[in-house]
Amino acid sequence: MASIKAFFDKLSPAAKLPRFGQKVSPEILEQLFPIRNLSEEIRQSFASENHVELIDSGTTLFTIDSPADCAIYLIFGSIQFTDPNGRSYTIEEGSAQAKFPICSGSKHTTTAVAQSDIGILRVSLKIMSSRNRFQHKALPIPENQRDNRLLALFADHYQNHELEIPSLPEVAIKLRNAIQKDVNLDVAVNIIQLDPVISAKLIEVANCPLYLTLVPAKNCLEAVNRIGLNATRNLVVALSLKQIFKSKSSLVKDRLEKLWKQSLYLSALCHVLAASSQQAKPEDALLAGLVCDIGSIPFLNFVANLPEEFINEAEIKQALPVVVGPVSATVLNEWQFSEEFIDVALNSRNWYQNLGDVLSLTDIVVLSRLHALIGKKATNELPSIAAIPAASKLKGMALSPENTLAILHDAKNKIHEALAIFSR
DSSP: OOOHHHHHHTSOHHHHOOTTOOBOOHHHHTTSTTGGGSOHHHHHHHHHHOBOEEEOTTOEEEOTTOBOOSEEEEEESEEEEEOTTSOEEEEETTSGGGGSOSBOSSBOSSEEEESSSEEEEEEOGGGGOOOOOOOOOOOOOOGGGTTOHHHHHHHHHHHTTOOOOOOOOHHHHHHHHHHHTTOOHHHHHHHHTTSHHHHHHHHHHHTSTTSOOSSOOOSHHHHHHHHOHHHHHHHHHHHHGGGGSOOSOHHHHHHHHHHHHHHHHHHHHHHHHHHHHTSSOHHHHHHHHHHTTTTHHHHHHHHHTSOGGGOOHHHHHHHHHHHHHHHHHHHHHHTTOOHHHHHHHHHTTOTTOOOOSSOOHHHHHHHHHHHHHBTTBOGGGSOOGGGSGGGGGOSSOOBOTTSSBHHHHHTHHHHHHHHHHHHO
16 A cells, blocks of 8 residues: 555645645545544545645644644654653654554643644544443454454354353452452451462562552551552452463463463553552552453363364464453453443553543553553554553653653563562
8 A cells, every 4th residue: 555655745746735735535544543444435525525734844733731622643744742851752754653643632742843844634533532332242353354264153152142251269259249248357358368379469469569668568467458458359359360361271371371471561560550640549450451351261262172173373363352352341241340340341452542531440551551562563553652542641640752651661670579479
């Protein structure tokens, strides 16, 4: 497919720079995320009515903390961005970053100045976010996976309510039921101590660098008293989940171990980000990061039970991104998790999800997931972390131009300590 730059190169000089410019073409829209996911009919209609807006070199497009009423794409030219720390970076036409909106939140997290004469496209913020809601309905199979036999088999299995839901660990169920009955601290501790491994790990968590304390917790009661009863409930679920990420099948064993490690890292990032922003409960964020991909487990167990001739590595890899969101939501719904956690499962892969101006658990997981992918995934598949809606909701935290959250980088020791505790 021709690049945006190549498309404009075909235009005459007069056509390139009218003040309220050339109509945006369907070819350009096909390259822009997430507009490219809209139907061809919608893109054609949009192209027939909208024009590229021309901006003079040196013009300030927006400033830090100014409100945003639209999402903006750079169509041609170059723009310099300056973050709250005074560091600058540039996005140029035709680059991977130009395929994503340069801003899409409720407020701007950088200052943007045109380095040359530029063409931009403004779109409604509403077009950026299509949120999923939980419904146990047929799994949508993408057009390019119609011949994925494995996905088709699992979709029928899921739609017919034949999914095997992993059991939530007994100590977690007992503790949740007890807390719902407003039991006191001593009763909760007695339940936790029924599982000596969980009890010991809870003490270890209470003493790790994630919690600022001078006096170490010596027993389970002191640990729960320090962390808090509701936070303890979430930590007990998190600490007991490792047993679910296991299988006797050699086919899926390695995949589940890899998924556990990825989930641990994501949950640690979520905890640190929530604690640093002070806009969400850290233990809620930790649990959200740990369970948001839990739907991979029923899918992989389904695959492990198929005849060998049905198992195809390429089809497994293609199918996982399709099934993980809705199946994770189904598992969490069966486990009676709150709507907030189910929303994380459904929408934490949607960079442009946006439920409101308040930082949500889904926002925290989205930011942490994007941070975790940087350096591991091709940059042309990832937006700038400063340009997604979730970034504009952080208070008192600066985003670095290298697409990473400085606060997470500074918290490496805390993250590794938490990972060590959960991994043992």
